[in-house]
Each structure stands twice: as structure tokens, then as C-alpha cells.
Amino acid sequence: MQFHDCLGSRSNGRFVMQLALLVAPFAEATVGQAAHAFPPFERWISQKAGFQTDCAYCHVNPAGPSGHGVGQEGRLDERQKQHLHSADSPILNSFGQHLLKTLSYDKVVSSVSDPGSLAVQMKGYDLDGDGVSDGEEMEHGTLAYDPLSAPPALVWMERLKQNWSFVVTLAVSSLAGAAGLFFLAMERKDAAK
Amino acid sequence: MIAFLEEWLKRRLPLEQLDFKRISEKSVPVHRFSWIYYLGGVTLLAFAVQVITGILLLLYYKPTTLEAHESIQYITRTVPGGLLVRNMHVWSSNAMILCMVLHAFTVLLSRAYRSPRELTWVTGMLSLLVVLGLGFSGYLLPWNNLSVYATMVGTQIVSMSTSFLPGEAARLGEWAASLLLGGQTVGQETLTRFFALHIVILPLILLALVTAHLVLIQMHGISVPISILRGQGEKIENWSGKSQKYMPRFLLKESAVWLMFVAAIAALSVVVPYDLFVPYTLLEPYSPLGSAPAGIKPEWYFWFLFYPFEMLPRTVVILCSLSFFASMLAAPWLLSGIPQLWKARFEDSKFPTYAAIAVGAAVALLTVFGQAIVVAVRGGA
Numbered sequence: 001m002q003f004h005d006c007l008g009s010r011s012n013g014r015f016v017m018q019l020a021l022l023v024a025p026f027a028e029a030t031v032g033q034a035a036h037a038f039p040p041f042e043r044w045i046s047q048k049a050g051f052q053t054d055c056a057y058c059h060v061n062p063a064g065p066s067g068h069g070v071g072q073e074g075r076l077d078e079r080q081k082q083h084l085h086s087a088d089s090p091i092l093n094s095f096g097q098h099l100l101k102t103l104s105y106d107k108v109v110s111s112v113s114d115p116g117s118l119a120v121q122m123k124g125y126d127l128d129g130d131g132v133s134d135g136e137e138m139e140h141g142t143l144a145y146d147p148l149s150a151p152p153a154l155v156w157m158e159r160l161k162q163n164w165s166f167v168v169t170l171a172v173s174s175l176a177g178a179a180g181l182f183f184l185a186m187e188r189k190d191a192a193k
Numbered sequence: 194m195i196a197f198l199e200e201w202l203k204r205r206l207p208l209e210q211l212d213f214k215r216i217s218e219k220s221v222p223v224h225r226f227s228w229i230y231y232l233g234g235v236t237l238l239a240f241a242v243q244v245i246t247g248i249l250l251l252l253y254y255k256p257t258t259l260e261a262h263e264s265i266q267y268i269t270r271t272v273p274g275g276l277l278v279r280n281m282h283v284w285s286s287n288a289m290i291l292c293m294v295l296h297a298f299t300v301l302l303s304r305a306y307r308s309p310r311e312l313t314w315v316t317g318m319l320s321l322l323v324v325l326g327l328g329f330s331g332y333l334l335p336w337n338n339l340s341v342y343a344t345m346v347g348t349q350i351v352s353m354s355t356s357f358l359p360g361e362a363a364r365l366g367e368w369a370a371s372l373l374l375g376g377q378t379v380g381q382e383t384l385t386r387f388f389a390l391h392i393v394i395l396p397l398i399l400l401a402l403v404t405a406h407l408v409l410i411q412m413h414g415i416s417v418p419i420s421i422l423r424g425q426g427e428k429i430e431n432w433s434g435k436s437q438k439y440m441p442r443f444l445l446k447e448s449a450v451w452l453m454f455v456a457a458i459a460a461l462s463v464v465v466p467y468d469l470f471v472p473y474t475l476l477e478p479y480s481p482l483g484s485a486p487a488g489i490k491p492e493w494y495f496w497f498l499f500y501p502f503e504m505l506p507r508t509v510v511i512l513c514s515l516s517f518f519a520s521m522l523a524a525p526w527l528l529s530g531i532p533q534l535w536k537a538r539f540e541d542s543k544f545p546t547y548a549a550i551a552v553g554a555a556v557a558l559l560t561v562f563g564q565a566i567v568v569a570v571r572g573g574a
Contacts, residue, residue, distance in 0.1 A: 051472045051474070051487065051488050052474065052486060052487040052488065053472075053473075053474055054477075054486065056473070062474070062477055063483070141472065142473065143473050146473070148269065148270070148276075148466060148468060148469070149468070149469070149473050150469060151469075152465050152469040152470060155465075155469065156464050156465050159463065159464045159465070160464050163463045163464065166463060167460050167463065167464065170456050170459055170460055171456065171460070173456075174452050174453055174456035175453075177449070177452045178449035178450075178452045178453050181445045181446070181448045181449040181452065182445070182446060182449045184445050185441070185443070185445035185446045185449075
């Protein structure tokens with residue numbers, strides 16, 4: 001039995017998205033603003049991280065902006081639709097908004113052909129303050145807006161710095177306690193056979 | 194026959210030796226492998242940490258499909274000390290299983306299961322099975338993609354576990370799986386049942402088994418590795434070497450180890466929260482309408498089963514797994530009986546040592562291969 005037989009697979013929807021990217025400018029010109037997810041970013045992050053990521057990296061909804069779920073276009077009113085490409089876009093999570101605020105919508109869209117350049121541009125920022133830059137988080141596939149999502153090997157030193165008083169107190173008191181108990185045990189004279 | 198059974202039981206359950214007033218006279222042998230005596234105590238402490246942190250988590254956890262994930266996030270991110278408590282629960286559960294496995298392996302190697310301590314071994318192995326059940330049932334409670342899809346796979350394996358049996362018996366597995374699921378698929382009924390299993394049923398069974406284990410240790414005293422006993426050149430039934438009083442000398446030293454253990458778990462919980470090791474897509478709340486993300490995997494202590502399930506026909510794996518667990522339970526009788534086939538004495542035979550090393554190596558290798566599959570599945574997504 002294959003362990004994953006019972007599990008469905010996630011379609012990357014490459015063709016659909018390529019078609020959407022081709023059609024979108026025309027549609028936008030005729031019916032107003034439309035939201036796009038950018039699969040090349042997702043693919044690049046997945047490739048770098050070594051596991052399949054999803055749209056929740058930048059979007060509110062893991063399935064992307066299209067649909068009628070939470071954080072998707074179908075749920076937005078006319079007023080919210082006016083802000084689709086702005087830094088307070090209702091379909092983007094805090095990292096998606098941070099990207100637009102930091103780099104602008106046009107700059108983000110122009111990075112589609114070279115997603116790695118986006119990570120390079122974000123290396124000077126740390127949205128969640130976990131000590132790992134947004135660019136590094138993109139390379140590791142961890143959420144740049146969540147301090148509890150970070151590459152363990154990079155974040156442990158920063159977390160140690162943040163919690164140093166707790167860890168030092170713990171280490172000193174437990175070492176002192178353990179040493180005390182050990183010497184107390186060695187002092188007992190009842191170690192005879 | 195009855196007289197034989199009576200004698201057998203009397204030797205293994207010497208109730209007259211069960212005098213807790215004499216606990217102050219209990220002694221612990223001192224030799225070069227004395228460190229193995231700390232493993233059981235650390236396991237027991239990890240169980241205590243599980244109980245305490247589990248009770249604290251209960252104050253905020255909500256076992257419903259709509260609120261479980263949110264309540265876990267609330268505990269981790271909002272409740273003061275919540276991150277510490279939740280991660281101590283997770284890290285100490287892993288430490289508990291690791292210590293239990295190491296404890297079982299050292300008992301196998303030192304032949305501490307030998308007569309009259311067979312029942313001590315059996316209660317220990319049953320405890321290990323219950324702890325694995327606790328790990329499996331606890332995995333579902335966060336109600337994220339990883340936990341729900343892993344439970345689906347786990348219950349499918351339970352469902353297929355008796356498919357090789359003839360007639361109606363083949364459906365026993367399906368019956369057990371539907372009892373666990375409470376329906377056709379993983380849902381609210383499953384969460385309720387796993388919650389009950391995780392916080393009441395399995396802990397009570399474990400408590401009973403651990404109590405029996407400790408009572409048996411109290412009755413028979415602490416075993417000395419057979420290689421050490423051979424070295425003393427006299428009768429190998431009795432330890433004539435140095436010993437130390439359990440109360441208070443060994444207990445004080447054990448307390449020092451316990452203190453270091455709790456401190457290490459607490460530091461680990463704050464510096465490296467367990468969720469950092471899991472891709473964020475697997476930690477998203479489960480949606481019945483969504484598709485399964487790649488990389489669904491069981492916890493590391495099931496990887497030794499994960500690899501064979503990926504590679505071999507399921508009937509072969511299920512039969513081998515059941516035989517393995519049965520053999521482990523019957524290890525004291527098998528390992529002392531098999532050398533007699535070539536008329537060797539159990540005490541002198543190398544077979545039990547080689548068998549213990551082979552079992553340990555096989556489980557370790559399968560675990561490593563299982564990890565390789567996890568990485569391949571994740572990377573190949």
C-alpha cells in the first residue's frame with residue numbers, strides 16, 4: 001500500500017494561471033480591477049523550501065484570491081474591490097500587504113519572471129521580528145509574518161536572545177539544584193552494601 | 194497443572210515481599226552500567242510532566258472541529274505561558290517515548306526480563322503500546338491538515354489490519370476503525386472519541402500498567418545485567434557487588450537528573466517550539482473541501498512502520514507488524530527458550546544479546562529509511 005494513496009494531490013493549475021495572466025490585463029481594462037495569484041512565486045518558494053507551499057504565503061486564503069471563501073474576491077464589496085492592488089488589500093495577508101507597501105504592486109508583479117529577485121529585495125526587512133529576514137524566510141518556505149514560523153536552525157539563536165533571562169535563570173537554578181542534590185547524595189554514609 | 198500455575202504465579206508475584214514500609218531498605222546495584230537505572234525514572238517523570246501540562250492545556254482546549262485549531266492557536270499565542278506549556282507537552286511526549294524505547298532496549302540487552310521478572314517486562318511493553326496510542330490520539334487534537342490526514346491514514350491501516358483473516362473475522366479491523374472514527378470518515382465524532390481516548394481512557398490504562406510495573410519492581414528488586422553478574426564469578430542469581438540505598442542516596446541523584454530533564458525540556462520548548470519543524474501548509478486548519486497537502490507523515494516513532502508500508506504489500510507488513518509486537522511481548526519466553534533448542538543455557542548463550550542488537554538495529558534502520566521517505570515525499574511534491 002502506498003501511504004499516500006488515500007490523499008488527493010494539489011494541482012498547480014499552471015495552465016489556468018498562465019491563461020489568467022494573459023487575459024487579466026484585458027479583463028481589467030474592461031471590467032475594472034481583478035485579483036491575481038502568482039504561481040511562479042509559489043513554485044519558487046516550494047522549490048527552495050523543499051516542500052509544496054500554497055497561496056497562504058501572501059494571501060488570506062490558502063486557495064488564492066479567486067472564489068467565494070474568506071479573503072477571496074467573491075466575498076468583497078465594491079468598496080473593498082477598489083483596494084485590491086493597494087497595501088491594505090483585503091485579499092492579502094500581512095506579508096502580502098507588507099510586500100506591496102515596501103516594493104509597490106508594479107515592482108512585485110515585475111518580479112514574476114524572476115521570483116528570486118523578490119527574496120533578494122526583501123532581505124533587508126523582518127516583518128515578524130523573529131530575527132530571520134523576510135527574504136530568508138521566503139527561501140526556507142516559512143511564513144514571514146509569523147514569529148512562530150521560521151527555520152529552526154536560523155531562529156534558535158534569536159529566540160535564545162529573546163528569552164535569555166528565562167533560559168539563564170533556568171540553567172543556573174537547575175544546575176545549582178542538581179549539583180546540590182548530587183553532593184547531598186554523595187555525603188550520605190549509607191552507601192554500604 | 195494447577196499446582197504448577199500456582200507455583201509459577203507465586204514466584205512472579207511474591208505478594209509477601211510487597212511491604213512498602215521496607216522501601217527504605219530497597220537498594221540499587223552499583224556497577225559500570227548503573228546509568229541505565231535512570232531511564233525508567235526519567236520516563237516516569239516525563240509521564241508526570243505530560244499529566245500536569247495536559248491538565249493545563251485542558252483549561253483552554255476546545256474539542257470541536259470548529260474551535261480545536263483556533264483554541265490551540267489561542268493557547269500558543271495569547272495565553273500567558275501557553276507556548277511553554279504546549280511545547281513542554283509535545284517535547285516531553287517525544288522524550289517519554291524515546292526514553293521508553295531506550296529503557297526497553299537496555300532491558301533487552303541486559304536480560305533484565307529473565308525469570309522471575311517476565312511480568313515486569315510485559316507490563317512495560319504494554320505501557321509502550323499504550324503510549325504509542327496516546328501519541329496517535331493526541332496527533333489529531335490540533336485539527337490541522339497534518340493531524341487529520343495522518344489520522345485518516347492511521348485508521349485506514351487499522352481497518353485493513355485483519356483483512357488477511359478468514360470469513361467474518363476479516364472485518365474486525367473495519368469494526369475497530371469505525372469504532373475509532375464514529376462514522377465513515379474523520380469528523381467531529383472522531384475528534385470526540387480521540388479526545389476521550391487521549392485524556393481519560395488511555396491515561397487510566399497507562400496509570401494501571403505503570404503502577405503494576407512499579408509494584409513488580411518493588412517485589413523483585415532491581416535487576417543486574419547478566420554480563421556483570423557473570424564477572425563476579427559466583428552464582429549469577431544474586432548480586433554480591435556494591436549497592437547503594439534507594440532512599441535517599443539514589444533518589445537524590447535521580448532527582449538531580451529529573452531536574453536537568455525538566456530544565457532541558459522547558460528551555461527547548463521556548464527556544465525551539467516544535468511547530469518550527471513542520472511546514473506551515475500542514476499546520477493550516479483542516480478543511481473538508483480542501484485537498485491534502487504533500488508531506489503528510491506520522492510522528493517519528495511510527496516511521497519504522499511507515500517505510501515497510503510504502504515498500505511492501507500491506508498484508509505482509511500487517512502480518513510482520515503483528516508478529517513483531519507479539520514477539521516483543523513474549524520476548525522473555527522466546528529469548529530464554531530458543532537457546533534450549535541447541536541445548537545451550539540461557540545464561541551462557543549469546544543468542545539473546547544478538548537478538549536484542551538485531552531488533553534494535555532493525556527498528557533504528559527502518560526509522561532512518563522512514564525519515565528518508567518523508568523527505569522524498571516532501572521534496573517531490
